[in-house]
Amino acid sequence: xxxxxxxxxxxxxxxxxxxxxxxxxxxxxxxxxxxxxxxxxxxxxxxxxxxxxxxxxxxxxxxxxxxxxxxxxxxxxxxxxxxxxxxxxxxxxxxxxxxxxxxxxxxxxxxxxxxxxxxxxxxxxxxxxxxxxxxxxxxxxxxxxxxxxxxxxxxxxxxxxxxxxxxxxxxxxxxxxxxxxxxxxxxxxxxxxxxxxxxxxxxxxxxxxxxxxxxxxxxxxxxxxxxxxxxxxxxxxxxxxxxxxxxxxx
Numbered sequence: 540x541x542x543x544x545x546x547x548x549x550x551x552x553x554x555x556x557x558x559x560x561x562x563x564x565x566x567x568x569x570x571x572x573x574x575x576x577x578x579x580x581x582x583x584x585x586x587x588x589x590x591x592x593x594x595x596x597x598x599x600x601x602x603x604x605x606x607x608x609x610x611x612x613x614x615x616x617x618x619x620x621x622x623x624x625x626x627x628x629x630x631x632x633x634x635x636x637x638x639x640x641x642x643x644x645x646x647x648x649x650x651x652x653x654x655x656x657x658x659x660x661x662x663x664x665x666x667x668x669x670x671x672x673x674x675x676x677x678x679x680x681x682x683x684x685x686x687x688x689x690x691x692x693x694x695x696x697x698x699x700x701x702x703x704x705x706x707x708x709x710x711x712x713x714x715x716x717x718x719x720x721x722x723x724x725x726x727x728x729x730x731x732x733x734x735x736x737x738x739x740x741x742x743x744x745x746x747x748x749x750x751x752x753x754x755x756x757x758x759x760x761x762x763x764x765x766x767x768x769x770x771x772x773x774x775x776x777x778x779x780x781x782x783x784x785x786x787x788x789x
Contacts (some may be wrong), residue, residue: 541623542596542611542624543546543596543625544720545624545694546629547757550587550590551591551592554588554592554706554709555592556593558705558708558709559708560588560592560706560708560709560710560711561589561592561614561622561708561709561710561711562592562593562710562711562712562713562743563582563710563711563712564591564612564712564713564714565592565594565690565713567687567713567715567716568593568594568595568653568687568713569687570594570595570684570767571651572684572756573647573648573649573650573651573653573682573683573684574595574648574652574653574654574684574685574686574716575648575653575654575655575656575675575678575679575682575684575685575686575687576589576593576597576653576654576655576656576686576687576689576731577655577656577657577658577661577669577675577686577687577688577742577743578656578657578688578689578691578711578741578743579653579657579690579691579743579747579749580659580661580662580663580691580692580694580696581662581663581666581694582662582691582694583662583708584696584709585691585694586599586604586656586694588691588694588706588709588711588749589655589689589691589711589748590655590672592711593711593713595653595727596652597624597653597654597655598626598627598644598647598652598653598654598655599625599626599654599655599656600626600628600629600644600654600656601621601626601627601628601629602628603628603629603644603686603761604630604756605618605621605628606618606621606622608650610776616722616745625668625674627644627647629641632767633650633783635757640661641677641678641681641726642673643680644678645681645682646682648678648682648684649682649755654678654679656674656675658671658672658674658675658710658736658739658740658743659671659672659755659756660672660674660709660755660756660757661757661760662723662737662756663749663756663761664759664779665766666749666750667744667751667752667769667773668740668744668749668750668751668752668777669738669748669751669754669755669756669759670712670750670753670754670756670777671739671754672737672738672755673729673732673733673735673736673776675735675736675739676719676731676735676736677726677733677734677750679719679735679739680719680725680726680735681723681726683719683720683723685691685716685717685719686715686716686717686719686739686742686744687713687716687717687745688713688714688739688743688745689711689712689713689714689744689749690711690712690714690743690747690748691709691711691744691747691758692710692711692712692747693706693707693708693709693710694706694709706762708715712746712747713746714742714745714746715744718739719738720784722734722735722767722782722785723784724739724785727784727787728783730738730783731785731786732777734778734780734782734783736777736778737777737778737779737780740771740776740777740778741776741777741778741779744777748772750777751764751770751773751774751775752769752773752774752775753772753773754768754772755765
């Protein structure tokens with residue numbers, strides 16, 4: 540109930556009428572059934588622009604820490620908001636049991652829900668597209684659901700009326716669903732997970748037109764990879780190798 544109220548009484552009207560946001564390719568989003576929406580992440584606004592403009596209710600996995608509300612008033616408001624709009628926490632405490640950490644999200648997918656993910660795992664440090672993390676492949680293969688790529692444009696804040704932060708005609712472009720059902724047996728195979736993830740990132744890149752950097756954006760942000768190091772990892776597209784061969788495939 541609260542998700543619908545916030546979406547149709549606040550976010551969608553503001554985005555469509557005030558900020559002149561729009562979406563193309565919405566017909567590519569299945570009206571029913573479990574799906575994963577996977578997009579680039581260039582600004583904080585991505586997380587609410589896309590859900591406000593599409594016809595499906597969307598779950599965004601959020602860090603479990605955000606649900607605690609133990610860092611002052613602001614964190615309490617965030618925790619309350621996430622809970623009332625029926626989002627689920629993503630507990631990453633045990634990296635050895637990744638599918639277990641994804642269990643609440645898998646349950647939502649198997650119940651026919653729509654889950655949105657930014658495979659890069661963090662906002663782009665410079666507007667380029669960075670290497671995707673394989674959690675999206677684990678989800679798609681374990682839940683047996685298609686991935687719908689999308690790209691965000693003009694979601695970065697600009698100076699608006701009276702110098703206030705503003706969005707100038709944000710745009711979401713949605714691509715056709717991609718099925719990886721024939722690779723479901725590789726849900727625990729590293730090569731399969733990497734290939735599926737790279738194919739998703741390549742679909743996002745075709746929509747966004749971004750330059751691709753084959754390192755994790757988080758590594759650049761932390762300083763583990765320098766800007767020069769990132770520049771040396773620019774590739775025409777993610778992956779590009781042959782599809783993995785799994786037992787039983789001819």
